[in-house]
Amino acid sequence: MMIPGGVLMIFVIVVPVLLGLYMSVLSLDQYTLRQWLSAPFAGPANYIEAVTDSPLLKSFWISLSFAVLSTAAAVPLGIAAALATQNYFPGRAVVRSIFLIPYVMPSFVVATVWRTMFQPDGVIVNGLHSLGITSTLWLNGPNSYWTLVFVEIWASWPFIYLLALAGLQSVDHDVHEASALDGASWWPKLRYVVFPYLKGPVALACVIATLNHINNFALPFVLFGIPAPDDVQTLPILTYSTTFESFRFGLGAAMAFSSLILLAIPLIIYVRAVKLDVDEGADK
Amino acid sequence: METRRTRFTTLTAALAITALVVTACSGSTATNSPSASTNTPIAAANTPSAAPIATPTATPIDGTGKTLTVLISADGKYGAQQQQWFKDVSAAFQKQTGATVVFQTFASGSEELTKIQTSVVAGQGPDIYVVGTTFTPTAYSTGAFVSLTPDNWNQVGGKDKFVQADLGISGPSATDQVGIPYTSGPFVMAYNTDLLAKAGIATPATTWDGLAAQAKQLTGNGVYGMAIGYKDGFDPWKFIWAMSRQAGNPIIAGKVAKVDDPTTLKAYQTYFGWLTTDHVVDPASVGWNDGQALAAFASGKAAFFPMSTTSNIPTLKTSAVKDTYKFALMPVVPPGATTLPADGVGATSILAGNNIVVAKYSKNQDLAFALVKYLTDDSNQQVLFNTFGTMPVNQTTFKAVTTSNPALGPILDSAASSVATPFSGAWADTQLALMNVVVQTIPDLSAGSVSDSKLQSLLTAAQKTAQASLDKAP
Numbered sequence: 207m208m209i210p211g212g213v214l215m216i217f218v219i220v221v222p223v224l225l226g227l228y229m230s231v232l233s234l235d236q237y238t239l240r241q242w243l244s245a246p247f248a249g250p251a252n253y254i255e256a257v258t259d260s261p262l263l264k265s266f267w268i269s270l271s272f273a274v275l276s277t278a279a280a281v282p283l284g285i286a287a288a289l290a291t292q293n294y295f296p297g298r299a300v301v302r303s304i305f306l307i308p309y310v311m312p313s314f315v316v317a318t319v320w321r322t323m324f325q326p327d328g329v330i331v332n333g334l335h336s337l338g339i340t341s342t343l344w345l346n347g348p349n350s351y352w353t354l355v356f357v358e359i360w361a362s363w364p365f366i367y368l369l370a371l372a373g374l375q376s377v378d379h380d381v382h383e384a385s386a387l388d389g390a391s392w393w394p395k396l397r398y399v400v401f402p403y404l405k406g407p408v409a410l411a412c413v414i415a416t417l418n419h420i421n422n423f424a425l426p427f428v429l430f431g432i433p434a435p436d437d438v439q440t441l442p443i444l445t446y447s448t449t450f451e452s453f454r455f456g457l458g459a460a461m462a463f464s465s466l467i468l469l470a471i472p473l474i475i476y477v478r479a480v481k482l483d484v485d486e487g488a489d490k
Numbered sequence: 491m492e493t494r495r496t497r498f499t500t501l502t503a504a505l506a507i508t509a510l511v512v513t514a515c516s517g518s519t520a521t522n523s524p525s526a527s528t529n530t531p532i533a534a535a536n537t538p539s540a541a542p543i544a545t546p547t548a549t550p551i552d553g554t555g556k557t558l559t560v561l562i563s564a565d566g567k568y569g570a571q572q573q574q575w576f577k578d579v580s581a582a583f584q585k586q587t588g589a590t591v592v593f594q595t596f597a598s599g600s601e602e603l604t605k606i607q608t609s610v611v612a613g614q615g616p617d618i619y620v621v622g623t624t625f626t627p628t629a630y631s632t633g634a635f636v637s638l639t640p641d642n643w644n645q646v647g648g649k650d651k652f653v654q655a656d657l658g659i660s661g662p663s664a665t666d667q668v669g670i671p672y673t674s675g676p677f678v679m680a681y682n683t684d685l686l687a688k689a690g691i692a693t694p695a696t697t698w699d700g701l702a703a704q705a706k707q708l709t710g711n712g713v714y715g716m717a718i719g720y721k722d723g724f725d726p727w728k729f730i731w732a733m734s735r736q737a738g739n740p741i742i743a744g745k746v747a748k749v750d751d752p753t754t755l756k757a758y759q760t761y762f763g764w765l766t767t768d769h770v771v772d773p774a775s776v777g778w779n780d781g782q783a784l785a786a787f788a789s790g791k792a793a794f795f796p797m798s799t800t801s802n803i804p805t806l807k808t809s810a811v812k813d814t815y816k817f818a819l820m821p822v823v824p825p826g827a828t829t830l831p832a833d834g835v836g837a838t839s840i841l842a843g844n845n846i847v848v849a850k851y852s853k854n855q856d857l858a859f860a861l862v863k864y865l866t867d868d869s870n871q872q873v874l875f876n877t878f879g880t881m882p883v884n885q886t887t888f889k890a891v892t893t894s895n896p897a898l899g900p901i902l903d904s905a906a907s908s909v910a911t912p913f914s915g916a917w918a919d920t921q922l923a924l925m926n927v928v929v930q931t932i933p934d935l936s937a938g939s940v941s942d943s944k945l946q947s948l949l950t951a952a953q954k955t956a957q958a959s960l961d962k963a964p
Contacts, residue, residue, distance in 0.1 A: 236631050236915055237964055242611050326777030326936075345777070346721070347933030431723045433926040435933075450603050452919050452959070453628070 230459035239455070252460035261436075262461055265444040266468050272351065272440065273419035276358040277366075277412050283359070284366025284411070285404065289396075292374045309364035317428035320357045321345065324429075345430060351437045354426055358419055365418075366411050373407035374400065409480040413473070420469065441465050553589025553857045560861070561605060561616040563844075564595035567804075571877050578873075583864060589857055609849065610634040617852035618861065623659045624911055624921065626669040626845045630661060631915030631963070635668045635847040636855060637661075645859035646670055646866060656883045658910035659841045669845030670862055671883035673874060676904035677728065677798045677820055677839035680806060684814040685713060685793040694794065697823035698733060698760055701794065705770035708793040715770035717792035718761075719783035720928065720935060725798045726761065727924035728840055733757035735909060737824035738833035742912035742920060745963070747956035749923060750949040753824065755942075758927065758949070760825035762940045776936045787811070796820055798842070800879065800901055817900040819907075837909035843881065881905050919959035923952035 228243065230252055238245035256262045291302050308316065323330045324344040331342050344353045377400055385399045423442035426434060432451060434443050445465070449458030565572040572595075580591040594616060596602040602621070609615025610632050621629055629635055636642065638661075643649050649657065652671050661667030681694050689708050695701040705715020719725055734741055737753035748754070765771050772778075772786060784802045787795035788809035795802075806815055822836035823829060830836055846865065848858045864870060871887035874880045881901065882888045892902050911917055927948045934940045 235962060236628055237633075237962070239607065239610050239632050240613075240634055326774055343776070343933060343936045346929065347936070433922060433929045436930055446600075447922075450600060450607070451922055453607075 226459050230463050232456045234456035236453035252457045256460045256464050265439050265441045269420050269441040272355055273416045275355050276419045277416045279359045280363040280366045283363040285370045287367045288370035288374055306364050308361045313424035314428045316361045317425045321429050324353055346435045348437055350435045354438050365415055369407040369411035370404055373404040377403045551587050551857055551860050553587035556854050557590045558857055558861055559592045559616040560618040561594050562620040564597050568878055613851045617849055617854055617858045619847050620844050623841050623843050623845055626659050627913045627917045629847050630668045634850055636850055638667045646863040652883050653885055653888050655906050655908055662913045668847050672844045672846045673880035674843035674883050674905045675800050676842055676908050678817045678901045678904050679820045680795040680815050680817055682793045682811055682814055683816055694818045696821050698821045698825045701821050702768050709770045714772050714792045717783040717787040717795045718771045718775050719778040719780045720775055721777050722779040725780050726928040727921055728798045729761050730757045730924055732837050733824050735837045736834045738831050742914050745960055747953055747960050749956045750953040756825050758945055766939055819900050819904055835909055838904045839908040841908040841910040915963045916959035920956040923955040927952050
C-alpha cells in the first residue's frame, strides 16, 4: 500500500530536491548552461557566496518577518470572521462567499489591482491625503514593506477563516449546551470551550499560511517589479533574480537550499511547540 | 516508537514542503516585465497582407513534411493582426518550401528567458528565436545558437541587404556573429511645437545642458519642460548609458566595468536633477512609467518627451497634440559639456529592436535560414512596418520608408546612428545593476533630494555586481 505513495514521493520530491542540491554545487551559469549537470564542480563556493556575499540573510529576515506578521494579523481576522458566520442568519451563505473572494483571486490579479490603487496619484494616496496623511510613496522605499504585508493579509486571511470555521464545526452541540447550562458568559465560553477546539486547525493554518507567505512570488513580483526595492526583496524574488535575471543557476540553487535550512529551524521548533508532529494516541 | 515514527514523518513532510516551496518559488512566472525590446507600432493597425513570396536566390529548399517553430514576443497592441500575420507567413512559406511554420509566443521577458533556458538545457525546442537586441550577447554566451558563417549570411540574402548599423549587435565582431537583424526601434525625442514657439525656441537643443535650460524656460503655468517616467522598469538605464557613452564611458571596457566612473555619476545626477534641482519635470513622475509620461506629453502638459520606444507614436497621432508635435534626435553632447568629447560617441540611441537567432540543435537549419531570409526580405519588412510600425532593417525597405515618410526622418536617422551596447555576457547583469540604482533612489527622489554620497554608494554596489559578472565571463 505504501509503494504508490513512496514512488510518487521519490519522483515529485526526492529527485527534484537531489537535482537542486547537485546544481547548487556546480558553477552553472549562462556559459555552462548547455553542459548542465556536467558543468564545472564548484563545491561549497556557491553556499559561501550566498551567505557571505549576497543579500540572502537580509532577504531571509524580510521574508520571515513579513510572513510572521501577515500570519499574526490574519489569525484574529480569520477567527473573528469564522465566529461571526458560525451561527445561521439570513444571508450567511452570501457573506461566507464574499469572505472567500480575496482568497480565490489569483495573486497576480490581487497585486495588479493593489498596485494600481497604491500609485502616487491613486485612490489610496488621495484617500489618505483627504484624512491629512501625506504619503505618496507606497510602492518603493520603506513603506513598500508595509504595502506588501497589508496586501498579503488582505489576500490570505480567508485561509485562516476557512480552517477556523472547520474547527468550529467540530465543536459538539452538547458542549455548547453544557456551557450554557453552567451559565458561562460569551468570553469564558469562547476562551475555555471553543478555543481549545480551534487550537489544532489554527496551528496547522499558521504553519501552512506562513509557508505560503514565504513562498509568495507573484505578489511582490507584480507589485514592485524587478529589480525590487531593497525593502521587499524577499527570498523568492532574490532567488528568481539571481537565477533567471543574472543566470547564476548554481548560486540560485544554493540560495534556495540555504533558505531551506534557515527556515527549517524555526519551522521545527514551531511544529514541536504546538505538537503538530505528535498524534493524540502518543500523548496518552 | 510509533510517536518517533510519526514525528519523523511529520518533520520530513514539513521539510519536504518547505523544500518544495523554496525551490519551486523561482519557477513561477508573472506578467509585468515585457521583453527587452518589443514591437514598435507606428503605422495604423492594418490587417496584414501576406508579403509576396520573394524569389529565392539560393537553391530552392524542399521542406515538405518538415515543421519550423519560431519563438516570438506576443504583440499586446496588435494581437489580432499578429495572429493573421502568423497565418500569412505560414501559408506563404509552405507554398515556397512545403514546410509548416508554427509560431510560439511569450507574453513576458521572464517567460522568454524560461523558454530559452529550458530549450538550451534540453537541446530541443524552437528552431528560431526572435530576441531583444540587448539580450543577444547573453544568447551568444550560451553557445546554443548558430555562429553565422558566410554561407549562412548568403542564405539570408547577404549582409549587404541589412542597414549596416543594425549589424552592430549581431556578435562580438564582424566575423563572429549569431544575431540577424529583424526589426529596429530607436530612441527619439518628441517635442511640442506650439509650446516651443511660444517660448521663442526654434529647435530642441543638441546638448543635455541646453535641453535642461530650454526645459526650465518652458516650465510654468501647469506645463513642465520634460516628461520622464522614473518608475519605468526599462527606460531609465538607457538615458544613463547614452549620457555615459557620449562622455566616453562605454560602461564595460573589455574586462573592466566602469559603472562607478565619474561620467556615469554625472549622468545619474543630471537625470535625477531634472526633478530635484532643475524642477522641469512633474514631481508625480517619480511614480510614472513610460506610458504615464507619454500621457502627460500627449495631453500637452510637457514640452519634451524623450522616448525609448517608437510604439508611443500611435497614441500621439490621436492625442490632443496630434498636430503640434514633431520628432528630433536626443541630445548627443553629454552633461557638463558643450561639444562632444574626443573619446565620446554621439549615441542617439542604443541599438534597439529585435534580432533573430537560430538554435544549434535545430535539425532544419537550412530551412530556418530560408525563413529568416523571407522575414528580412523587403516584402515582409514592408508588411511589418505597415502593420506593426517596426522600423525596417532591410536597406531597400529603409530607403523606401525614408522617402515616403519624411516626418519619421529623425527616427530613421536615429536608427542609422544607433550605438550598440557592449557585447558582453555580463551586460544583462550590468543593465540590471544600472536599473537598480534608479529603483533604490526613488524614495530620495520622492523626498526631493538625492545625495551624492547615496548615489556613490549605489554606484559602488552596481560596479561590484557588474565587475563580478565580467570576471565570470570566459
